Amino acid sequence: MTTSTGPASGxxASGxxAxxxxxxxALLPPGSSxxxxxxxxxxxxxxxxxxxxxxxxxxxxxxxTATFAFNQEFAKATVPNLALPAAATCYxxxxxxxxxxxxxxxxxxxxxxxxxxxxxxxGWRRLLLGLVLFCFVVALLAWSxxxxxxxxxxxxxxxxxxxxSIPLMLGALTGVICSRTGVINIAIEGQLLLGxxxxxxxxxxxxxxxxGLVCGALAGSLVATLLAVFAIAYAVDQIVLGVVLNTLVLxxxxxxxxxxxxxxxxxxNNPATFTPVKIxxxxxxxxxxxxxxxxxxxxxxxxxxxxxxxxGLFRTRWGLRTRAVGxxxxxxxxxxxxxxxxxxxxxxxxxxxxxxxGAYFTIGSVGSFGINMSSxxxxxxxxxxxxxxxxxVGAVLAALLFGFTTQLQSILSSINVPIQSNLLLLxxxxxxxxxxxxxxxxxxxxxxxGVPYVKS
Amino acid sequence: MELELRGITKRFGSLVANDGISLAxxxxxxxxxxxxxxxxxxxxxxxxxxxxxxxxxxxxxxxTGVRLGSPKDAIAAGIGMVHQHFMLVPTFTVxxxxxxxxxxxGWGGLLDARRTRSEVRExxxxxxxxxxxxxxxxxxxxxxxxxxxIIKALVxxxxxxxxxxxxxxxxxxxxxxxxxxxxxxTDRGTSVIFISHKLREVQAIADTITVLRRGAVVGERxxxxxxxxxxxxxxGRDVQLRVSKPPASxxxxxxxxAGLTVVGxxxxxxxxxxxxxxxxxxxxxIAGVQGNGQTELCEALMGLRPTAGGAxxxxxxxxxxxxxRRRLRSGVAYVPEDRTDDGLVxxxxxSENLILDTYDRKEFASPLLPGxxxxxxxxxxxxxxxxxxxxxxxxxxxxxxAAGTLSGGNQQxxxxxxxxxxxxxxxxxxQPTRGLDVGSIEFVHRRIVSQRDHGVAVLIVSSExxxxxxxxxxxxxxxxxxxxxxxxPDVAAAEVGRLMAGGADLTPGLTxxxxxxxxxxxxxxxxxxxxxxxxxxxx
Numbered sequence: 001m002t003t004s005t006g007p008a009s010g011x012x013a014s015g016x017x018a019x020x021x022x023x024x025x026a027l028l029p030p031g032s033s034x035x036x037x038x039x040x041x042x043x044x045x046x047x048x049x050x051x052x053x054x055x056x057x058x059x060x061x062x063x064x065t066a067t068f069a070f071n072q073e074f075a076k077a078t079v080p081n082l083a084l085p086a087a088a089t090c091y092x093x094x095x096x097x098x099x100x101x102x103x104x105x106x107x108x109x110x111x112x113x114x115x116x117x118x119x120x121x122x123g124w125r126r127l128l129l130g131l132v133l134f135c136f137v138v139a140l141l142a143w144s145x146x147x148x149x150x151x152x153x154x155x156x157x158x159x160x161x162x163x164x165s166i167p168l169m170l171g172a173l174t175g176v177i178c179s180r181t182g183v184i185n186i187a188i189e190g191q192l193l194l195g196x197x198x199x200x201x202x203x204x205x206x207x208x209x210x211x212g213l214v215c216g217a218l219a220g221s222l223v224a225t226l227l228a229v230f231a232i233a234y235a236v237d238q239i240v241l242g243v244v245l246n247t248l249v250l251x252x253x254x255x256x257x258x259x260x261x262x263x264x265x266x267x268x269n270n271p272a273t274f275t276p277v278k279i280x281x282x283x284x285x286x287x288x289x290x291x292x293x294x295x296x297x298x299x300x301x302x303x304x305x306x307x308x309x310x311x312g313l314f315r316t317r318w319g320l321r322t323r324a325v326g327x328x329x330x331x332x333x334x335x336x337x338x339x340x341x342x343x344x345x346x347x348x349x350x351x352x353x354x355x356x357x358g359a360y361f362t363i364g365s366v367g368s369f370g371i372n373m374s375s376x377x378x379x380x381x382x383x384x385x386x387x388x389x390x391x392x393v394g395a396v397l398a399a400l401l402f403g404f405t406t407q408l409q410s411i412l413s414s415i416n417v418p419i420q421s422n423l424l425l426l427x428x429x430x431x432x433x434x435x436x437x438x439x440x441x442x443x444x445x446x447x448x449x450g451v452p453y454v455k456s
Numbered sequence: 457m458e459l460e461l462r463g464i465t466k467r468f469g470s471l472v473a474n475d476g477i478s479l480a481x482x483x484x485x486x487x488x489x490x491x492x493x494x495x496x497x498x499x500x501x502x503x504x505x506x507x508x509x510x511x512x513x514x515x516x517x518x519x520t521g522v523r524l525g526s527p528k529d530a531i532a533a534g535i536g537m538v539h540q541h542f543m544l545v546p547t548f549t550v551x552x553x554x555x556x557x558x559x560x561x562g563w564g565g566l567l568d569a570r571r572t573r574s575e576v577r578e579x580x581x582x583x584x585x586x587x588x589x590x591x592x593x594x595x596x597x598x599x600x601x602x603x604x605x606i607i608k609a610l611v612x613x614x615x616x617x618x619x620x621x622x623x624x625x626x627x628x629x630x631x632x633x634x635x636x637x638x639x640x641x642t643d644r645g646t647s648v649i650f651i652s653h654k655l656r657e658v659q660a661i662a663d664t665i666t667v668l669r670r671g672a673v674v675g676e677r678x679x680x681x682x683x684x685x686x687x688x689x690x691x692g693r694d695v696q697l698r699v700s701k702p703p704a705s706x707x708x709x710x711x712x713x714a715g716l717t718v719v720g721x722x723x724x725x726x727x728x729x730x731x732x733x734x735x736x737x738x739x740x741x742i743a744g745v746q747g748n749g750q751t752e753l754c755e756a757l758m759g760l761r762p763t764a765g766g767a768x769x770x771x772x773x774x775x776x777x778x779x780x781r782r783r784l785r786s787g788v789a790y791v792p793e794d795r796t797d798d799g800l801v802x803x804x805x806x807s808e809n810l811i812l813d814t815y816d817r818k819e820f821a822s823p824l825l826p827g828x829x830x831x832x833x834x835x836x837x838x839x840x841x842x843x844x845x846x847x848x849x850x851x852x853x854x855x856x857x858a859a860g861t862l863s864g865g866n867q868q869x870x871x872x873x874x875x876x877x878x879x880x881x882x883x884x885x886x887q888p889t890r891g892l893d894v895g896s897i898e899f900v901h902r903r904i905v906s907q908r909d910h911g912v913a914v915l916i917v918s919s920e921x922x923x924x925x926x927x928x929x930x931x932x933x934x935x936x937x938x939x940x941x942x943x944x945p946d947v948a949a950a951e952v953g954r955l956m957a958g959g960a961d962l963t964p965g966l967t968x969x970x971x972x973x974x975x976x977x978x979x980x981x982x983x984x985x986x987x988x989x990x991x992x993x994x995x
Contacts, residue, residue: 311566315567316564316565316566316567317561317565317566317567318565320548320555320556320559320567321556321557321559324545324548324556327545327547328543328544330543331543331544331545332557334505334507334537334543335527335531335543335556336526336531336557337556447546
């Protein structure tokens with residue numbers, strides 16, 4: 001998506017002379033044509049593949065009428081159902097996607113110049129990508145609901161997406177804070193899992209959901225503390241460290257589950273769960289209300305966390321210093337900012353957020369702990385952070401995209417779509433790979449991410 | 457504010473970086489610290505800025521001793537520093553960089569961006585710095601980035617400003633601008649400590665010059681001291697600033713470049729139908745302001761960048777599309793512009809760097825099986841390293857020291873030792889002495905001239921006119937990917953400067969209309985005449 005290439009990493013600290021020649025072309029053998037052929041055409045080709053899939057995969061096989069519903073039961077205000085001819089909808093989506101692919105190709109070729117520059121900006125390119133994905137989803141749904149008696153409930157899909165994405169969103173926000181401060185946090189998975197475990201036990205024992213929430217948060221922070229101590233004070237490789245911490249938490253919770261939770265399930269693994277709280281007035285708006293304003297406290301915490309991290313990072317003194325420490329720690333040090341203290345504080349505090357995300361698994365939705373119940377969502381949160389370009393808003397949107405595919409998969413498998421359920425289960429991961437590898441393009445993380453700060 | 461250092465001593469292990477240095481800086485004056493790389497200038501300034509703690513000695517401000525435990529203390533004491541490698545966050549705006557660490561923040565730590573911006577604008581206006589507070593630092597030219605650093609210090613109310621090698625990254629025009637800013641600062645009572653190894657610049661700007669050598673003060677001079685005096689003091693012996701070289705006796709054409717065209721990464725034509733020849737036993741110097749296609753030219757000559765047209769031959773052998781390896785085998789020696797990124801593998805040892813190009817030759821590698829994987833002959837490699845290190849006087853702890861830890865001069869010697877150790881007919885050297893101290897420059901220049909005298913065809917690309925004049929037998933000036941003219945080295949610097957700024961070639965016969973007098977005003981990027989050597993200065 002982007003064409004920005006970071007300057008040679010080594011020159012980060014030096015104010016190297018202005019037109020530093022990019023190093024990449026030097027690797028090309030002489031005589032080979034210009035740089036990045038594959039990269040340039042990746043987006044239009046992907047678009048075209050999506051468009052052909054809309055037509056050939058869904059359109060040809062679509063039957064009857066697809067009906068979409070936009071209401072939940074007992075809603076005060078309602079929106080009428082939308083009935084569409086399934087095949088025609090798929091063809092229309094496919095055609096629109098192919099048009100977008102052609103437009104994307106024109107942008108790549110830079111022709112005609114005026115249109116390409118007007119439409120070629122990053123915001124526009126993202127909009128095109130969004131439209132293509134939207135068309136794909138509509139075609140998929142039209143095909144799967146075509147000929148079925150039951151209407152497809154869009155509101156259920158969206159509200160399910162939001163609640164299912166809570167651990168992803170909170171995990172990704174944790175990742176953003178850590179990366180921005182210069183520490184790679186691979187241990188989000190462990191933070192989620194330990195948060196889930198501790199929240200379940202604390203709520204089961206004390207009977208207090210809020211105490212469980214606090215314990216879950218503290219558990220996330222405990223993993224973060226280990227990460228901070230080893231990464232910052234002992235300069236352990238942060239990738240290895242993160243994976244080790246995840247394995248440690250997985251083993252520890254698995255052992256404790258078998259040792260104490262199974263024998264004493266009623267007292268230790270039987271937590272209550274938060275019930276949804278509908279916000280007055282806002283919660284009654286059709287479509288928007290049930291999706292955004294009728295959920296457990298976790299979703300509202302997510303809103304607050306997102307706003308807090310966004311404003312914090314980009315509008316406050318804390319954020320400016322955090323970003324400075326993650327980009328150029330030496331510069332931060334020379335103006336009197338304590339680099340190590342800053343990193344400790346941020347990593348440990350951000351663990352609270354992931355811990356709350358973990359608590360959602362047990363006291364927000366399922367109501368009991370199970371072995372490895374985070375099931376890799378911490379890693380997907382990491383992908384969401386990168387896809388979201390290390391910004392809080394981007395990371396949360398990316399997390400929602402991944403959550404959406406998960407939700408879509410579970411709804412589709414429940415309405416007997418003729419796709420193997422195992423294949424459907426793959427969907428979120430396939431989307432992760434496609435999005436990160438194909439469409440994200442080059443994302444430049446904070447320059448000092450993963451580099452321990454050692455004073456010379 | 458009056459600043460005094462008394463008997464500052466700083467040791468690193470057995471190395472004495474600063475040995476009882478005493479220094480007094482008067483208010484509103486420019487005090488230059490002159491010394492070669494490694495003389496202890498930067499260590500001394502890091503002590504003064506609180507980054508290092510002295511083992512002995514004291515720092516006095518207005519007569520009272522102070523302890524500077526961290527940069528914070530130094531800033532509070534009114535000391536500001538512009539580091540050689542700027543301490544700016546590239547992804548931040550100017551205003552953000554200036555405010556970092558002393559942010560004006562309101563309730564909940566919310567930043568007061570407007571106030572910072574107006575502060576930057578005010579200072580920028582007061583000192584004629586002309587910096588936009590909302591510009592992203594990474595998009596600014598180096599000269600402007602330096603001004604941001606100066607503003608950073610001024611906002612923190614610095615009375616003493618340390619400038620560490622401030623001109624190393626500047627063009628001659630930018631240097632002039634910096635000097636103007638320095639004079640404005642001193643007019644308002646700020647003292648400036650100006651660290652450099654460039655004699656002419658120190659002479660031009662300093663009120664007092666303190667010369668350091670091997671960590672100790674070896675003398676103090678007024679700016680009217682002669683260049684030779686300063687150079688001798690700095691290096692510890694008489695230095696020949698100009699290489700004495702016998703006249704060239706060019707032979708056959710060795711390197712022949714015909715109509716070479718190179719397209720850059722962004723699709724722009726960087727080298728545009730360039731043609732020149734280099735004969736055996738002559739040095740062709742390509743002068744030009746940096747960024748006019750010199751980098752791309754050298755990379756294309758070495759096969760590191762595809763060519764879009766034209767031909768490159770060496771002794772009749774067509775190398776236009778040859779791989780870099782084949783070019784090396786055909787007898788091209790190459791000293792790249794970027795020592796650390798392209799010339800060496802910093803984490804490899806000196807001895808490994810010395811065989812980067814020849815590791816697969818029989819003398820260094822024997823096949824374990826015929827045609828099979830090869831076994832490095834470590835004793836041979838060590839022997840080769842010992843010979844080269846001795847021959848090129850590389851100052852390194854041992855042959856197994858990582859090359860990246862050597863000083864710039866010694867890194868360059870390692871590269872020369874490797875490239876000249878291979879049999880070669882052509883030497884292409886790009887910015888061969890950039891950032892080196894006087895002693896190393898002298899060494900590199902001598903080696904290059906001796907190559908010429910041994911019949912090698914030498915191509916020097918340099919943006920330092922001094923260097924071009926010192927070495928070249930013929931000068932070609934490059935501007936926007938084209939050669940704007942060939943000149944003999946006895947031509948006036950102003951004329952070369954005019955060509956560097958894109959002035960048309962006024963050689964009679966090439967321009968049909970009546971040519972302007974040669975004294976045409978040089979463009980803004982042309983170096984000041986004072987930067988050019990006066991040949992009569994040192995016969």
